[in-house]
Amino acid sequence: MTNEVEKPTLLIWLKESIGFKLLFIGALVLMLLIPSEMIRQLITERAARRDEVISNISYNFAGKQLIKGPVLVIPYKDQIEVPDGTGKTRMQQVERKLFLLPEQLSIKAGLKTDVIHKGMFSAVVYKTQVKLSGSFAKANLAGLGITAAQLLPAKAFVTFSVSDLKGLKTNPTLSLGSQTFAAAPSAGNEAAFTNGLQAAVTNAGDIATGSLPFNCALDLNGTDGLSFLQLGKTTDVELSGDWGSPNFDGRYLPDTRQVKEKGFNARWHVLYYNSPFPQQWIDSASVMNNVAKQQNATFGVNLRLPVDDYQETTRTNKYAILIIMLTFVSLFLTELICKKRIHAFNYLLIGAAMVVFYTLLLSFSEQIGFNWAYLVASAATVGLITIFIASLLKNRVTTAALASILSGFYAFIFIIIQLEDFALLAGSIALFVIVAVLMYFSRKINWDGTDYKPSAAN
Numbered sequence: 001m002t003n004e005v006e007k008p009t010l011l012i013w014l015k016e017s018i019g020f021k022l023l024f025i026g027a028l029v030l031m032l033l034i035p036s037e038m039i040r041q042l043i044t045e046r047a048a049r050r051d052e053v054i055s056n057i058s059y060n061f062a063g064k065q066l067i068k069g070p071v072l073v074i075p076y077k078d079q080i081e082v083p084d085g086t087g088k089t090r091m092q093q094v095e096r097k098l099f100l101l102p103e104q105l106s107i108k109a110g111l112k113t114d115v116i117h118k119g120m121f122s123a124v125v126y127k128t129q130v131k132l133s134g135s136f137a138k139a140n141l142a143g144l145g146i147t148a149a150q151l152l153p154a155k156a157f158v159t160f161s162v163s164d165l166k167g168l169k170t171n172p173t174l175s176l177g178s179q180t181f182a183a184a185p186s187a188g189n190e191a192a193f194t195n196g197l198q199a200a201v202t203n204a205g206d207i208a209t210g211s212l213p214f215n216c217a218l219d220l221n222g223t224d225g226l227s228f229l230q231l232g233k234t235t236d237v238e239l240s241g242d243w244g245s246p247n248f249d250g251r252y253l254p255d256t257r258q259v260k261e262k263g264f265n266a267r268w269h270v271l272y273y274n275s276p277f278p279q280q281w282i283d284s285a286s287v288m289n290n291v292a293k294q295q296n297a298t299f300g301v302n303l304r305l306p307v308d309d310y311q312e313t314t315r316t317n318k319y320a321i322l323i324i325m326l327t328f329v330s331l332f333l334t335e336l337i338c339k340k341r342i343h344a345f346n347y348l349l350i351g352a353a354m355v356v357f358y359t360l361l362l363s364f365s366e367q368i369g370f371n372w373a374y375l376v377a378s379a380a381t382v383g384l385i386t387i388f389i390a391s392l393l394k395n396r397v398t399t400a401a402l403a404s405i406l407s408g409f410y411a412f413i414f415i416i417i418q419l420e421d422f423a424l425l426a427g428s429i430a431l432f433v434i435v436a437v438l439m440y441f442s443r444k445i446n447w448d449g450t451d452y453k454p455s456a457a458n
Contacts (some may be wrong), residue, residue, distance in 0.1 A: 011353055014373065016226075024347075025319060025328045025329075028328070028348060028381045029321060029324050029328060032321075032351045032352075034384060036320040036321070039317060039362070040314065040360065041312050043317060046310060046366070050310065051375070053121040054121065054123040057118060061125050061223055062166050062167030062221040063164040063222065064164075064224045064226070064299040065105065065226050065227070066163040066226075066229065067161075067162060067226075067227070068161040068231070068294075069193065070231075071160070071193075071197070071231070071288065072156070072176075072212070072229025073097055073098070073099055073285075074098045074151055074155075075097050075151075075206065076095070076096055076098055076414070077094070077150050078088055079152065080304030088336075095152070096137065097285065098137050100139060101136075101232065101278075101280065102214075102434075103211065103232065103233050103234070103235070103279075104135050104231040104233065104236075104238070105181070105231055105235045106132070107228055107235075107237045108131045108237075109128050109130040109226065110129070110176070110239075110240045110241065111126040111127075111128045111303070112127045112241070113126045113241060113243045115305075122305060123224065124224060126217075126243075126298075127221055128226065129217055129218065129219050130218040131215070132160075132216045132218070133213075133216075133241035134213070134232060135214065137209060137279075138209065138211055148205075148209075150408060153205030154202070156205075157204075158176060158195065159193055159199075160193070160222060161195065162218065167222050168235055171218040172216060172217070173216070174199045175203050175218075176199075176213075177205075177206060177213065179203055181201050182196045182199060184198065186195060193197070195287055218374055223371060224245075224302060224303055225303050226239070226303075227301075228300055230275055232272070233336065234269070234270070234271060235270040236269050237267065237268040239268075239300070240264065240265050240268075241301070241303070242260070242262060243264060244263065244264070247302040247303075248299075248302075249276075249299070252299040255268060274297050294387070309365040312370045313362050316361060319413050319416070320355070322413075323354060324351055327350065327354060327406060327409065328347060328407055330406070331347065331366075334398060335434060340393055353381055353388075358377075360376070360380060361377040364376050371412065378407075378411075382403060382406050385403075389402055389403075416430075
């Protein structure tokens with residue numbers, strides 16, 4: 001007669017059922033998504049901190065620069081009817097403004113870049129001299145219903161703008177025709193640009209009889225990038241720099257470009273057909289301050305650091321569920337093959353190690369870059385899991401096979417991250433192959449667990 005108490009049938013089934021083990025693994029995978037999402041939020045927070053530091057550097061040095069202008073503004077007198085209080089009207093003289101954009105605008109700039117480090121973060125800054133030249137065409141006064149006698153050239157000015165006036169290193173001057181004028185910050189609502197510059201000119205009346213050439217040079221500092229606003233009937237931009245990884249963006253891409261390790265050169269030739277601005281108009285200074293129109297006429301170059309470690313870490317984190325699921329499936333198949341049970345708590349520890357991988361990747365990438373950080377974090381994770389599994393299975397061949405499989409998973413994810421444009425295609429094909437392999441190995445599994453007789457739990 002034995003004193004042993006027979007275990008309840010339900011507990012035996014829960015312990016030995018393959019189906020229940022799979023349900024547990026699935027629930028554990030979903031549970032591990034919670035810390036994975038927390039890590040994704042941490043990555044976002046660190047990226048925001050990086051942007052904050054770059055903004056601070058920009059505040060102290062100068063921000064990203066957008067060159068706007070020049071625009072010639074000529075006040076003129078007009079007559080309007082106004083009530084006189086007796087039911088009749090009288091004529092009153094008012095002052096309006098005529099705005100003219102350049103007929104031809106040429107811009108040349110060469111960027112000399114540097115990298116400023118603040119703590120573990122960096123920002124690309126530059127110094128440049130921007131040379132603007134071109135001409136204002138003869139004004140079509142008749143088309144606007146204006147006569148030359150109405151113009152007030154003594155009150156005329158040329159206005160232009162840079163995004164961050166702090167970046168100016170010298171006082172800008174502008175030549176119009178044969179005369180040169182000093183520029184000063186614009187005030188009030190009379191300028192075409194908010195927070196712009198303007199130079200009072202005395203020879204603007206010549207625009208009624210012919211064109212007026214202009215040129216201007218701006219000594220600028222800036223951060224991250226330099227852009228231009230399409231204002232000329234024909235706009236030509238020639239931009240060069242010593243930065244080897246430029247990112248051309250905006251409404252127009254360069255017509256020609258050369259990018260080498262030591263620098264770049266790009267040229268734009270833009271016609272006015274797609275311009276959101278008229279070549280000349282009257283009365284409204286707000287035409288040039290329309291944000292949507294400015295965005296639709298802006299183009300240039302960004303000088304961000306070539307690798308965004310936070311973006312790559314975020315992309316890697318998106319594959320967390322895939323890595324965890326495939327690793328658990330591999331462990332489960334090992335249980336079936338080796339008849340060696342791996343306890344549920346051990347699955348949890350292995351899952352925790354794979355989640356910690358992403359915090360290692362994030363922290364190391366801030367110090368040594370994404371590629372080396374991925375190597376260090378994946379090697380540490382695979383090594384830890386391999387040693388742990390070896391202590392559970394006590395089978396060198398099986399442990400080596402699992403280590404190879406896990407290493408393959410991390411190598412596959414790294415390749416996917418590097419492919420970028422072909423990531424979806426490569427990932428889809430790989431997932432198809434993985435599903436096919438799982439279907440092959442699952443054919444002879446007895447899901448009722450009658451043939452699943454593992455040894456005593458570790």
